[in-house]
Amino acid sequence: MNKWIYELHARICNIFSNPKRLEVIDLLRNGEKSVNELSSLMNIPQTNLSQHLSLMRQRGMLETRRDGVNIYYSIANPKAIKAFDIMREVLLEQLSRNEKLIKKLKSA
Amino acid sequence: MNKWIYELHARICNIFSNPKRLEVIDLLRNGEKSVNELSSLMNIPQTNLSQHLSLMRQRGMLETRRDGVNIYYSIANPKAIKAFDIMREVLLEQLSRNEKLIKKLKSA
DNA sequence: TTAATATATTATTATGTTCGCATATATTAA
DNA sequence: TTAATATATGCGAACATAATAATATATTAA
Numbered sequence: 001m002n003k004w005i006y007e008l009h010a011r012i013c014n015i016f017s018n019p020k021r022l023e024v025i026d027l028l029r030n031g032e033k034s035v036n037e038l039s040s041l042m043n044i045p046q047t048n049l050s051q052h053l054s055l056m057r058q059r060g061m062l063e064t065r066r067d068g069v070n071i072y073y074s075i076a077n078p079k080a081i082k083a084f085d086i087m088r089e090v091l092l093e094q095l096s097r098n099e100k101l102i103k104k105l106k107s108a
Numbered sequence: 109m110n111k112w113i114y115e116l117h118a119r120i121c122n123i124f125s126n127p128k129r130l131e132v133i134d135l136l137r138n139g140e141k142s143v144n145e146l147s148s149l150m151n152i153p154q155t156n157l158s159q160h161l162s163l164m165r166q167r168g169m170l171e172t173r174r175d176g177v178n179i180y181y182s183i184a185n186p187k188a189i190k191a192f193d194i195m196r197e198v199l200l201e202q203l204s205r206n207e208k209l210i211k212k213l214k215s216a
Numbered sequence: 217t218t219a220a221t222a223t224a225t226t227a228t229t230a231t232g233t234t235c236g237c238a239t240a241t242a243t244t245a246a
Numbered sequence: 247t248t249a250a251t252a253t254a255t256g257c258g259a260a261c262a263t264a265a266t267a268a269t270a271t272a273t274t275a276a
Contacts, residue, residue: 005199006127006134012199013124018234019114022121026114035253048235050254060202069243069252079198086191091113091120093185094168126264143223156265158224177222177273218276225270233262240255246248 015061016084020044021052024073025061029081032065032074123169124192128152129160132181133169137189140173140182 015021023042027033035053039046053073056062061080065072075081123129128150135141135149143161147154161181164170171184183189 003127003131006130008203009130009196009199010125010127012202013121013130013195016121017118017125019111019118020234022114022117023111036251045236046253047237047255051234054254066243071253077198077201079194079201083191083194083198086187086194087121088117090185090187090191091117093187094120095116122263128264144221153266154223155225155267159264162224174273179223220275221273223270223272226268227266228268229264229266231262231264233260235260236258238255238257240253242253243251245250 012059012061015056015059016087018052020049021056022084024049024052024056025075025081025084028062028073028075029084032072034070034072036070038073120167120169123164123167124195126160128157129164130192132157132160132164133183133189133192136170136181136183137192140180142178142180144178146181 016025020042024038027038027041033041035046035049038053039049042049053062057064057073060076062073063076065074124133131150132146135146141149143154143157146161147157150157161170165172165181168184169188170181173180173182
């Protein structure tokens with residue numbers, strides 16, 4: 001059986017299942033940022049951010065580059081951003097469908 | 109702050125973070141299937157499958173249609189399949205990169 | 217109505233995830 | 247070397263998720 005592919009697939013998609021990790025991806029979409037930059041933009045404890053970054057790196061979603069004391073993270077495969085954006089569209093379409101439904105119900 | 113969007117985004121992507129749910133999506137990519145059909149194709153207990161289907165439906169990923177005693181599930185928004193496929197590509201590119209690396213290491 | 221089939225729900229247990237805290241490591245400057 | 251800054255890691259508690267088993271509901275046929 002070839003089910004292992006679903007396991008790996010789920011493992012990498014699991015990165016998208018956490019709001020902080022999604023925010024990281026969104027912040028890195030236009031290029032690399034250091035841990036410091038990310039952590040001040042996101043307003044979360046550095047130690048927690050590092051945990052997320054480390055997981056995303058282990059699973060091949062992010063790459064790192066060291067420059068002196070700073071470590072810069074970037075998105076390894078831009079296709080991941082594409083998937084991110086498509087799922088965002090799916091979400092927004094859901095929301096607007098709900099909105100329309102609510103309006104209909106109100107006017108009835 | 110607009111962070112709620114990441115919460116919702118994560119919530120819907122969370123569907124992709126489980127191998128069985130990915131298999132359901134893959135099985136439904138060419139059209140609806142009943143719970144029975146899915147459960148025999150997947151070889152998992154019907155009760156477990158129903159739980160996954162119910163979650164996917166709650167989150168707007170799947171729609172249902174009843175025909176007599178059968179309930180047919182289908183994918184609500186085909187864009188979700190697109191996102192599924194892109195992440196599959198990301199994964200396969202990762203795997204082939206690793207393969208190449210292994211070959212390199214072996215020959216060195 | 218009863219039986220048979222398809223599907224859903226609930227409770228329980230096992231497992232995984234997330235976070236905060238404390239601590240560790242690496243680099244640079246003094 | 248020591249101090250300062252940036253980043254990573256290990257541990258434990260709180261919480262979420264997944265699987266199983268048992269049971270419930272809905273539809274159809276007899």
